[in-house]
Amino acid sequence: MRALIEELCSVFGPSGQEERIREAISSHLDGLVDEVRTDRLGNLIAVKRPTVSGEGGRRIMLAAHIDEIGVMVTHVDAQGFCRFTTLGGVLINSLIGSRVHFANGVQGAFGMEGSPLARERPTLQKLFLDVGAESREGARVQVGDTAVFRSSFGAVGDRLFAANLDDRIGCAVLIETLRELESSPHEILAVFTVQEEVGARGATTAGYGLEPEVILAIDVTATGDFPQATPMEVALGKGVAIKVMDRRMISHPKVRGWLEDTAQAHDIPYQLEVLEYGSTDASAVQVSRAGVPAGTVSIPCRYVHTPSQVADYNDALGAVRLLVNALSGAYPS
Amino acid sequence: MNELLEKLSRARGVAGHESEVRAILREELAAHVEELTVDSIGNLIVRKGRSDAAGTQRVMLAAHMDEVGGMVMRTNADGTVKFRSVGGLDPRILPGKRVTIGAQSVPGVIMRAPHAARSGKRVVPISDLLIDTGGAGGIAPGDMITFESEYEEYGRLLKGKSFDDRVGCFILAELMKGDFPCELVGAFTVQEEIGLRGAGVAAYAVEPDVAVALEGTVADDLPKQDDLSPTTELGKGPSISVMDRSAHADRRLVRILTETATAHNIPWQIKQPGVGGTDVGTIHLAREGVPAVAVAVPCRYIHTPAALMDPADVKSAIELMSKALSGPLARPLGPERSEA
Amino acid sequence: MNSENKAPETDTFSLLKELSEIPGVSGQEDRIRARVCDHLAPLVDELHTDTLGNLTGLRRGHNSSGKRVMLAAHMDEIGLIVTRLEKGFLRFAPVGGVDLGALPAQEVTVHGRSDLPGLIASRPPHVLSMEEREKPFAQADLFIDVGLAADRLAEHVSVGDFISIRRSADSLGNGHATGKAFDNRVSVVVLLQALRILQGRSHGWDVAAVVTVQEEIGLRGAKTATFHVAPDVGIALDVTYAEQPGASPDEALPMGSGPAIGLGPNMHPVLREFLVNAAERDEIPYTNEVLPGNSGTDAWAMQVSQSGIPTALISVPIRNMHTPAETVVLKDIDRSARLLAETICELPDDLSALALDSES
Incomplete structure (x- = not known):
């Protein structure tokens, strides 16, 4: 799965322009599921029908979002500098010094108005992108073009470094889960969603269309394990996190209990997660139609929404084990 | 420029009070459409070209009938009126403006404490402004407040009230008079300015295959010190939204519109991404999702008593939509593929 | 009668609407002057436009004393x-x-x-x-x-x-009106309506009705007009601050409380008494406007013209001064016109009646 994570992290896919990452993920689903389709907003839906019949079988939607944060060009000036807006909750403070890549291969460096010695807090109004052009005509990008943050994929031991572990690591966990899941009483609706970073828009419509009986999102979560971090129990390397609550959602107690019981039964290390900022696709599906019991399997990740995110490979492996074991058995009655 | 556009611009209707606009559109379109209904929230839905033939593409066009304005909170003992905005108003443009209040069209002027005029350091919030009606009667809490401004020509441009989004209503009404090879549903929506509320309901009921919101949008083409985006520019054709605060446009629809415009020599521009929001925000999330895009006429000074727009842009917008509805927009969208 | 030959409007609101909607920014008063001229001509015996553009209409009095009161209302607007x-x-x-x-x-x-x-x-x-x-x-x-x-x-x-x-004048509730340039077209209407009242009355003094220019940029027209007219007394007509939310009650007068008669060093105390007495006698509601220094009106320039002119000031309270939404109570205009006309009729034959320290 490590190679898969690295591969997925290398594919372009900002919110609203997920074609490439969808095609990349689609190519890994061959033989793993019974049906693959793309819906009207661009969600990639992979259906795996139940292999065993039983009382505890449900229609379970698993959602991992394929989009990543990035920037969109709003203006190209006469000298070729680009003004931009953000796609998703990009942390503006983290931009200076990072690099973006456009779909056509053009790269961009962030610059800021004024002297570097007298720097104030960067704001979108003061920042611009240098795309290596000397004129508007010479810029190989135009208004509406998008770019994603990129730095080379790295690993130190089991710690993985990439700009978009959010949520390519979750996508890899979902693909790996489909691969390892040998038998299940459930109809698995694996949805690789679009536009999560701009408000869980893909999950909203997919949730409506699929009418699942349970929703589990697979996403990254923040941690409280670095200097002066917002106090939070979750730490890297301490196992998969089972969400209790985030900004927009309280997990359904039965779903959370199912995941906790599974982890305990199979000796899978896990942590309980209370996230004060941010949410996942599960919160959108939870309120779809007449409501859906919702939970989230989280992979701890430091520096989420910055161009340098860090996660622990073992936590991702734990997430796969938790999902495979949970989905192999019955949903609690 | 046009009698219907003038009538729509003059009509008064903030969110929740769209009946005057609705009545104008009903009368205008009764003879041109096959079905005309008003739903529970007040959207006017008109349809034509409905057929039982399988595979017919259902296209929904949306334009909102409501305008930004205010609402009476209470009348003070001295006869002045406390009010709040309905939709987004910049409090800086309000002092001294003429307004009309309620169904009885009571005239008034917005006033602000004279000390605020002297200090000039702080923006006086709407909660500190009052309307002076001379103590006129016939005003009740909840009455709507609209701006007063004549519809007229300003040089090569048109000036009037509520072009956001009466110009969209006008374009939609004109399109509904045409015949296109698809099932065409026009949704004149309510309550856009307070959160795109009518459009979501309309799209849920209509279940379109694709949708286009028709708008009057921000133009910021005033002279600037720095080389910054004008958002949109007057006279450069209809604007097409790639992304705004409410939605990402469907890229296939963006391509259809830009290619159609280019093929027919119709000017077009991409609106500065990230600015504003339209009915697309709720339409594209209806049910299982609806591929959607917004096409807009650039307007200077929207959300003030008087906006300016270029009649050439209105004409181009109608032309672009007509060509698209006669061609690719009337056919099912192909799959979305990454560019090679 | 077709519309081109229509008699000039004499109703207060129509007159205010017509005059306030004509442009006349300080320094470019030609159009407002021409229109005021149309209204002034039938009410006076002579008309004269001076070097700076002040318009003076002279209405002769009914005795031969030759004493002259100058009325000053500025026609320019910001x-x-x-x-x-x-x-x-x-x-x-x-x-x-x-x-x-x-x-x-x-x-x-x-x-x-x-x-x-x-x-x-x-x-x-x-x-x-x-x-x-x-x-x-x-x-x-x-x-x-x-x-x-x-x-x-x-x-x-x-x-x-x-x-x-660019703003039309409109009626509001309870006899209020709103529009631009009410400062000081309101007073131009006061002046015209007062002259109209005088047409049916006997007044001994000559009345030099001056519609001044460039008041808003420093009382410039009144300064030269007063020198030229050289009146025996002067009465300036202007607007003042009406009470409105947020305004200090010390500096503002109630809307609809009648003409405000200026009180302070810019005003001649004995002339002022003639105004107060006229108001009392004719039961015209009025207030006193306390002006501790510069009144900011043409009266400030008139008072010190040549060897000095006894000066008074009648002001109409308006709200939202110097905005496009000035508002006024129309009956205050009519009351001010009555007060002005009554005062003119009661001006003394003998100027010694205005002496500050009568030697008895």
Whole structure:
């Protein structure tokens, strides 16, 4: 799965322009599921029908979002500098010094108005992108073009470094889960969603269309394990996190209990997660139609929404084990 | 420029009070459409070209009938009126403006404490402004407040009230008079300015295959010190939204519109991404999702008593939509593929 | 009778509406002067326009004493002036004490080679940062947009063209009216209505009714007009601050409380008594407007003309001064006209009645 994570992290896919990452993920689903389709907003839906019949079988939607944060060009000036807006909750403070890549291969460096010695807090109004052009005509990008943050994929031991572990690591966990899941009483609706970073828009419509009986999102979560971090129990390397609550959602107690019981039964290390900022696709599906019991399997990740995110490979492996074991058995009655 | 556009611009209707606009559109379109209904929230839905033939593409066009304005909170003992905005108003443009209040069209002027005029350091919030009606009667809490401004020509441009989004209503009404090879549903929506509320309901009921919101949008083409985006520019054709605060446009629809415009020599521009929001925000999330895009006429000074727009842009917008509805927009969208 | 030959309006609101809607920014009063002239002509015996543009109508009195009272109401209004053409937009500066806070999104008329409708342009809040939105607009943030491309604009407008506020006058509730330039067309109406009353009355003194120019930029017209007319007494007519929410009650008078009679060093105390007595006698409601120093009106210039002129001031309270939404109670205009006419009829034959220290 490590190679898969690295591969997925290398594919372009900002919110609203997920074609490439969808095609990349689609190519890994061959033989793993019974049906693959793309819906009207661009969600990639992979259906795996139940292999065993039983009382505890449900229609379970698993959602991992394929989009990543990035920037969109709003203006190209006469000298070729680009003004931009953000796609998703990009942390503006983290931009200076990072690099973006456009779909056509053009790269961009962030610059800021004024002297570097007298720097104030960067704001979108003061920042611009240098795309290596000397004129508007010479810029190989135009208004509406998008770019994603990129730095080379790295690993130190089991710690993985990439700009978009959010949520390519979750996508890899979902693909790996489909691969390892040998038998299940459930109809698995694996949805690789679009536009999560701009408000869980893909999950909203997919949730409506699929009418699942349970929703589990697979996403990254923040941690409280670095200097002066917002106090939070979750730490890297301490196992998969089972969400209790985030900004927009309280997990359904039965779903959370199912995941906790599974982890305990199979000796899978896990942590309980209370996230004060941010949410996942599960919160959108939870309120779809007449409501859906919702939970989230989280992979701890430091520096989420910055161009340098860090996660622990073992936590991702734990997430796969938790999902495979949970989905192999019955949903609690 | 046009009698219907003038009538729509003059009509008064903030969110929740769209009946005057609705009545104008009903009368205008009764003879041109096959079905005309008003739903529970007040959207006017008109349809034509409905057929039982399988595979017919259902296209929904949306334009909102409501305008930004205010609402009476209470009348003070001295006869002045406390009010709040309905939709987004910049409090800086309000002092001294003429307004009309309620169904009885009571005239008034917005006033602000004279000390605020002297200090000039702080923006006086709407909660500190009052309307002076001379103590006129016939005003009740909840009455709507609209701006007063004549519809007229300003040089090569048109000036009037509520072009956001009466110009969209006008374009939609004109399109509904045409015949296109698809099932065409026009949704004149309510309550856009307070959160795109009518459009979501309309799209849920209509279940379109694709949708286009028709708008009057921000133009910021005033002279600037720095080389910054004008958002949109007057006279450069209809604007097409790639992304705004409410939605990402469907890229296939963006391509259809830009290619159609280019093929027919119709000017077009991409609106500065990230600015504003339209009915697309709720339409594209209806049910299982609806591929959607917004096409807009650039307007200077929207959300003030008087906006300016270029009649050439209105004409181009109608032309672009007509060509698209006669061609690719009337056919099912192909799959979305990454560019090679 | 067709509309072109219609008799001039004499009803107070119609007259105020007609006069307030005519442009007359300080320094460019020709159009308002011509219109005031139409109304003044039938009411006076002689008409004269002086070097600066002040319009004087002389109405002769009924005795031969030759004493002369000068009435001064300024006809100019605050406005704007073009300072620069910039990429199809106009930059401007204020003429007089314009309230900048009421300008954004206001419609105006640019008096270029022809009159062009325009509006005060500012950037939309949609594209501004929160920080930018929380600052009031400065003059540098504002432009005027007349909807012309840069080349056409240059054919029609040049630096130095005047700009007036574009606003119709309208009735509000309870006899209130709102519009632009009520400062000081309200007083021009007071002056005309007072002369109309005098047509049916006997008055000993000559009345020099002066409609002055350039008051808003420093009482400039009144200064030269008073020198020229050399009256025995002067009565200035202007507007003053009416009570409104947020206004200090010390500096404002109630709306609809009748004419305000000026009280303070700018005013001649004995002449003032003639006004007060006329109001008392004819049961005209009035208030006293306390003016500890400069009244900021033509009275300030009149008082010190030549060897000095006994001066009084009648003011009509208005709200929202120097904005396009000035409001007035119409009956205060009529009451002021009555007070003025009654005072003129009661002016003493003998000037010694106005002596400050009568030697008894």
